[in-house]
Amino acid sequence: MREETADSSARTVPFRGGGFSPKARRWIGGAVFIVLIAGIELATRSGLITSLTLPRPSDVFSTFVALWESGLLWKHLLPSLSRLAVGAAMGALAGIGVGILIGLFTLVRAGLVPLVAAIFPIPKIALLPLFVIWFGIDEASKYALIAFGTFTPTVVATYGAVDNVDRSLIRMGQSFSLSWFSIVRKIVLPGAMPGILSGLRVSLAIAIILLVAAEMLGAEYGIGAYILEAGSLYDLERLFVGVAILSILGVLVSTLIGILERRLLNWRV
């Protein structure tokens, strides 16, 4: 047999496996940002991109520092964060609740799934005037808009997640005569948690989008108000400061959910 392996026709079997399993490499994400921003900086400095097309990143940064030093940053950021927190919490909690009901009860499912499908594609921004009439020009209408926008994607993600809970685990719960409430709390809810959390990633991003929309009407302070004001003045530096803050907010929320996933879902294989 040995002679045969030395045969000139012998070749190593080509490797065909591997791939299809992306890993987390945190610094690569950071590197992409740095390369992109450095590229724009170079291009604007060399005149390849005019300052009318894109503001220079270093100018945006100094505008940000000025905003920070003037103390206005927190004045804009804090109301926005509290609107986001209250609105998204209301929408997400209601969404998870309704999603679980849809996942568990035939009647609720039959009744509400078409309704959710009808509400989902409505651009919630279009309803802002309606919310202002219903809830007033103050905070309540902003909470309502953000909550409403967060609600529908959370419902859809939640009932999908409940549908995917392993039925054999529920059967097991019944076979041990666990109460209905125990089965929901100890089997359905944790089983649906992966799907609910990945749904939250989407709905919280939508909440940030709607935050800006909500601050279009009747907001003196807020990141949205800041961006809109800069936009109407065509002050691109300030516009980009606002946009960057929203992006950072998005990254923070996503990181937060990542931490939550690692904490709550450490049981996953």
Next chain:
Amino acid sequence: MHLQLRNIAHNYDDMTVLQNIDLDIPAGKIVCVVGPSGCGKSTLLRLIGGLEMPSAGQVLQVGDPPEGCLNPLTYVFQDFALLPWRTVEANISLVLEDHNLGSERKEAIIADVLSRTKLSDFRKALPKQLSGGMKQRVAIARALAVNPAVLLLDEPLSALDSQTRELLMDDLVSLWSREPFTAVYVTHNLHEAVRLGHFIVVLSRRPGRIQEIVSIDTPLNTRELGDTELETQQQHLWTLMRDEARAADEELIGA
């Protein structure tokens, strides 16, 4: 407490899966149910434990469950059905939590069943850290925790490799020898049936009917690999089943 099955029949839509099932499950004995695939063995088990309603006939529970029994009819499933987000002890605690036992009593039960299944060192492990055999031992410990009157085992060893299967059979035998329990054990593996069954119920192919009930008198703890008496019984069971199994196999291809 023992169980009596009276003239059970079951249909799914137009398809009859079980017919004329009359069976007594005596206390303190293990009744194995064997039959070709698709003959309704697992359905029968779900009917016995009340997870499904028979289309006709009844399952009777004769006498009262023993003192301290929290869940008279308790299953052990083929896929273990452990909650992956709970540790070994929390998985066992799950089935005790609805009974207001008090933390001391609960702790005592958990410690007891873990030591009986030799799992005491793995209390804090998550299911993903355990091998298949260990997972099934956790499931058995969980079933023992509610002190069942009748254990209903649905192909409990079918997801395991053959070495693990032998080890777990030994475990089941020693559990039974220390404290005889009543069990219905569904399997397609005749070797398991002759090793663990006091009675072996052979079902025909669909619609499942009782073809024969074989009783084996050799005490459980003296049954060993290569026992000629058991070999003969296994051979006998296989002759009973072979044609049925082949017919069932061809039926599935045709369907």
